[in-house]
Amino acid sequence: MTSPTPTTDDRDDDLAAEEKRFALDLVSEAFTEGRIEGLDPDCLAHAAIFAGFEELVSTYGEDAAADYAESLVNRIRSGGFSTAPRH
Numbered sequence: 001m002t003s004p005t006p007t008t009d010d011r012d013d014d015l016a017a018e019e020k021r022f023a024l025d026l027v028s029e030a031f032t033e034g035r036i037e038g039l040d041p042d043c044l045a046h047a048a049i050f051a052g053f054e055e056l057v058s059t060y061g062e063d064a065a066a067d068y069a070e071s072l073v074n075r076i077r078s079g080g081f082s083t084a085p086r087h
Helices: 008-036 041-060 062-077
Strands: none
Touching (some): 008 041
16 A cells, blocks of 8 residues: 655645754754853843744734743643653
């Protein structure tokens, strides 16, 4: 049995996922460079969050960005951003 032919939506999803991975790689590289320059990781994280939300607000508006921020609470608490094993 062969797998189904990918649809345009599947290809668009794959491209979006690839673009997000590339963007995360770029941000991770910026964090590494910042640490090499002696910047505190906490300062880098706050700056990245601020820059990200500044972009979301300018693109989607305050209400949509606030709704997105609210959705992050459960993801954070459930380990959605953790790389360490959970207790």
